[in-house]
Amino acid sequence: MMRSLVGVAVWLILAAALNGALSHRLSLGWVQPDFLLVVAVALSMRGGTNGAAGIGFVAGMFHSALWNEKMMALTLSRMFACVASVHLFRATPVAGAGAAAVVTGAATLVAGVLYLFLGVPANLLQWLVETFGGILYNAALAVPVYLLQERIAGRRTTTSL
Amino acid sequence: MRGSNSILIPLLLCVLGVALGSLQSRAKGRIEAFGEAESQPSHNGRVDFVTRSVQFFVFPPTRALDGALTFVSDSAMSFVEAGRLRTRVRELETTLAERLDRTRRLEALERENTRLREMQHFPSVAGFREVKADVIAVNLSNQRVSLNVGSKQGVQPGAPVVVPNGLVGQVVEVGSGVCHVNLVTHPRFAVGARVFRADSQEIGILRGRGGERMVLTIYREPTGALSALVRGGDEVTTSGLSDVYPAGILIGRVAEANRNRMTGVIEATVVPAVNMAKVHEVVVLVR
Numbered sequence: 001m002m003r004s005l006v007g008v009a010v011w012l013i014l015a016a017a018l019n020g021a022l023s024h025r026l027s028l029g030w031v032q033p034d035f036l037l038v039v040a041v042a043l044s045m046r047g048g049t050n051g052a053a054g055i056g057f058v059a060g061m062f063h064s065a066l067w068n069e070k071m072m073a074l075t076l077s078r079m080f081a082c083v084a085s086v087h088l089f090r091a092t093p094v095a096g097a098g099a100a101a102v103v104t105g106a107a108t109l110v111a112g113v114l115y116l117f118l119g120v121p122a123n124l125l126q127w128l129v130e131t132f133g134g135i136l137y138n139a140a141l142a143v144p145v146y147l148l149q150e151r152i153a154g155r156r157t158t159t160s161l
Numbered sequence: 162m163r164g165s166n167s168i169l170i171p172l173l174l175c176v177l178g179v180a181l182g183s184l185q186s187r188a189k190g191r192i193e194a195f196g197e198a199e200s201q202p203s204h205n206g207r208v209d210f211v212t213r214s215v216q217f218f219v220f221p222p223t224r225a226l227d228g229a230l231t232f233v234s235d236s237a238m239s240f241v242e243a244g245r246l247r248t249r250v251r252e253l254e255t256t257l258a259e260r261l262d263r264t265r266r267l268e269a270l271e272r273e274n275t276r277l278r279e280m281q282h283f284p285s286v287a288g289f290r291e292v293k294a295d296v297i298a299v300n301l302s303n304q305r306v307s308l309n310v311g312s313k314q315g316v317q318p319g320a321p322v323v324v325p326n327g328l329v330g331q332v333v334e335v336g337s338g339v340c341h342v343n344l345v346t347h348p349r350f351a352v353g354a355r356v357f358r359a360d361s362q363e364i365g366i367l368r369g370r371g372g373e374r375m376v377l378t379i380y381r382e383p384t385g386a387l388s389a390l391v392r393g394g395d396e397v398t399t400s401g402l403s404d405v406y407p408a409g410i411l412i413g414r415v416a417e418a419n420r421n422r423m424t425g426v427i428e429a430t431v432v433p434a435v436n437m438a439k440v441h442e443v444v445v446l447v448r
Contacts, residue, residue, distance in 0.1 A: 013218055013219060013222055014222065016219045016222075016223065017219070017222035017223040017225070017226045018226065019223075020219070020220075020223035020226075020227065021223050021224075021226040021227035021230055022226070022230060025230065025234070049170075049171065050170040050171070053170055053171040053174050054170070054174065057174045057177070057178065060178070061181070061211075061215050062215060062219050064185070064212065064215075065212050065215035065216045065219050065220075066216075066219060066223070068185070068189075068208055068212055068216075069185065069189070070182075071178070071181045071182040071184075071185040071186075071211075071212065072178050072179050072181065072182025072183070072185075073182070075174070075177075075178035075181065075182070076175060076178045076179075079171065079174055079175070079178065083171060
């Protein structure tokens, strides 16, 4: 249990560092990859609802700490996105990298829509581009993250929260 | 029981999220709730305790990774840019060389302009026509120079060559567009000369010696003080006693003078007034 928690924390801190240091370097216009969301979804989709809610919540906190704003919008949107990813992943017929990509894209959409209402972005057009571009970007990123996770942890479930 | 537990934790986290959002907004001095955040942009810039605590864990690896990525990115860019920079440096070096060359040419033109201005003030000599000329070749080891004027311009052998500050020499060979001049220091150069001092107008023959100095020979009875006749610092000019040279053109200054006790002949060493190495434009005096 403790080992899993530490592992999740390390993954999320690494993802936060990637978000802060690498996302803007990989941006395509307004579209940036959201490493925190991709990793949070990858960590939570094969676990339970509570674990997913916790991971999403922490991912939102980390994201908010990087920006120093939108704590409520980011924690809640990420939390519901991760919970949604659990149910979506269960619904996919075959568990694999493709399913992880689809689930991550869908979770990005959930997080984006919730953020639209809770965080109220200043520019609606920018939000649209960010969200729908982010769906594709994050889905693409989910594949290597999933494969890496598989390689490190085998087929074990990484969250037992 | 398990179903209510799976709702309870997300619900508690929702409440916690709202509380933390409120805490963060309050610390920043504005209300962030359902759209009011953007309408009140002013805040006092403080960071709440929870955000600060999370930043404590998140920022160090972020900064470390950012530093590493910046280093890698800069190194890669340097590698990529190196070829372009080398080309640019070569271009700049070429441009610099061109500019330096242009500056040197401008300086040369400025010097030429100054000399030409001086030439304009050259006093006209009665009975002679002035033909301005450029020095096109210098052979100081043989005490000769060549000018870009010749018979086409009316230059004839024997014509004096002068600059504003003195006598340069004498034309000895003439082509159609070129002539050659023996400088005053040439061993075959000779001219009637006069010591130009208020209390001495001694006349003698000045000859080149092939070196940097000339010798003025004055034939005189061995009487009287030598210094009364010629001494160091006296100016020596053309005497004007022949048709070749007009009178009063400065040749040089006496460095020292000696008298042969037996014959009474005075020999004075004369330093040319003109620095032959710096002569570029001259005037040929033709009749």
